[in-house]
Amino acid sequence: MEEKHGEKSRWKLFIEDISVLQLVLSFLLMAVSCLVLMIYLMFTPLWPIPTLYFTWQLVDWDSPERGFKQTQRKHVRNGSMQRLTVSPSHTQTPDIVKKWQKNAFVRRWRVWKHFKDYFPVKLVKTAELNPSKNYILGCHPHGIMSIGAFSCFNTDTGGFEQMFPGMHSSLAILAGLFRIPLFREYVMSAGLLPVSKAALGYMLSQKGVGNAIVIIIGGAEESLASSPGINTVVMKHRKALFVSLWRTVGSPISVPHVCNPSEQQVDHYHKLYMESLSKLFHAHKSSSGLADTHQLRII
Numbered sequence: 466m467e468e469k470h471g472e473k474s475r476w477k478l479f480i481e482d483i484s485v486l487q488l489v490l491s492f493l494l495m496a497v498s499c500l501v502l503m504i505y506l507m508f509t510p511l512w513p514i515p516t517l518y519f520t521w522q523l524v525d526w527d528s529p530e531r532g533f534k535q536t537q538r539k540h541v542r543n544g545s546m547q548r549l550t551v552s553p554s555h556t557q558t559p560d561i562v563k564k565w566q567k568n569a570f571v572r573r574w575r576v577w578k579h580f581k582d583y584f585p586v587k588l589v590k591t592a593e594l595n596p597s598k599n600y601i602l603g604c605h606p607h608g609i610m611s612i613g614a615f616s617c618f619n620t621d622t623g624g625f626e627q628m629f630p631g632m633h634s635s636l637a638i639l640a641g642l643f644r645i646p647l648f649r650e651y652v653m654s655a656g657l658l659p660v661s662k663a664a665l666g667y668m669l670s671q672k673g674v675g676n677a678i679v680i681i682i683g684g685a686e687e688s689l690a691s692s693p694g695i696n697t698v699v700m701k702h703r704k705a706l707f708v709s710l711w712r713t714v715g716s717p718i719s720v721p722h723v724c725n726p727s728e729q730q731v732d733h734y735h736k737l738y739m740e741s742l743s744k745l746f747h748a749h750k751s752s753s754g755l756a757d758t759h760q761l762r763i764i
Contacts, residue, residue, distance in 0.1 A: 484579040499647035569656030577620035596631025
């Protein structure tokens with residue numbers, strides 16, 4: 466299965482194909498299959514199983530907002546608040562993140578290494594991240610399945626935690642997916658988060674430091690806006706991120722925590738983000754395989 470003389474063996478290529486196929490099928494069919502299965506079981510002698518599951522799901526409704534399950538953690542008192550602290554020079558993973566990683570076992574699957582090798586997917590480091598802080602990473606473009614974002618930021622083979630010691634990345638996806646029975650267990654076990662204000666606020670303010678939350682800002686609209694020679698980014702009217710949250714990264718843009726920001730403040734940081742995104746794109750497009758004439762369009 467290893468590469469021979471710079472070329473992949475046929476078995477390695479086959480495993481890579483299967484690795485990609487399983488994600489495509491999961492993306493297209495798993496959620497629907499889980500929902501259909503649970504509804505079907507309701508009309509069979511096995512109806513107590515989905516009934517108990519739905520009851521438990523209601524009780525456990527808010528777990529996705531808290532990053533899998535609430536866990537006990539080491540903490541220090543700060544008035545009425547509890548927080549986990551890490552020194553900027555401390556490169557070990559905090560206890561709360563270790564617990565998170567243990568629960569999110571799907572992201573450790575070996576299959577993601579072959580999945581990454583298929584394309585291949587490469588993560589390029591352009592700036593340092595301080596592990597004593599939390600970050601929001603804006604990711605573009607969305608693409609149909611967000612394969613690059615998933616591989617880099619939500620699998621252990623993506624390389625993020627090796628490049629940024631003390632940091633832990635999590636990809637935020639549609640909140641509605643966490644309401645689908647059974648399927649929610651799969652996406653939570655992959656360490657995915659709902660892209661909701663409650664979930665992001667919890668991860669950034671109550672789950673210690675060293676967290677990098679990745680949001681694919683352009684959404685479904687961006688996934689359909691593609692054309693040869695142009696990378697289209699849906700960003701001009703997406704300002705809610707700069708109202709409710711704290712940081713983003715190209716090189717990191719420091720955003721103060723303002724409870725009631727003015728429209729001018731939001732516009733200022735929104736403009737900074739778009740300018741940094743454009744610089745980042747043009748600085749790295751050639752090394753990423755794009756032509757020098759390739760353009761970035763922000764709509």
